[in-house]
Amino acid sequence: MQLDDKVCYCFHISKRKIVNHLRIYQPKRVSQLSECGGAGTGCGWCIPFLKRYYEQWQQGDIVAADDISPDQYAKDRGHYIKAGKGTPPPGATPS
Template sequence: MSPDEHVCLCFRVSKRKIVNYCKREHPKVASQVSDCLGAGTGCGWCVPFLKVLFEQCKRGEAEPDLPFSVEEYARRRTKYRETGDRTEASGAEPEAPTAERQEPK
């Protein structure tokens, strides 16, 4: 995905803006990336990918990127919007349960 392609398609926030925001502002948690022009606050599709870019920036990777072409990314987002199924549409593994989500024993 090139730097000027949009990661947040709802708010047209480019990968370049997100990466520059992370490098400049050093957000403490991934959710703070939404302070970058509202990224991730629309349909929610891009949230896992914002987290990926956030983690890559946090590790100091020179060129944070996502493993999709812009066409594939948009196609998967369309499928997500149609089905609501993030796992299949994103190709990502389901998130591991967090401490807050675990059932009491």
């Protein structure tokens, strides 16, 4: 995934938005990333990725590209939701 790929499908938030939020607001806790458009407050799928970006930011080393493709990320989220592990808001259910 690259900076303009979506990280939070529930609220349509790209990695770039997350990175900019970290840079501008410098949150004290990873949970404060929810203030970035509600990131992580839907199905919960993206929370491990938000944690990873937060930790990378704390270490001063945000990695622009992740080792998962956008297609695989979306597919994995679909499996996660179909397995009953999280409930997305209306309109954000994978097809």
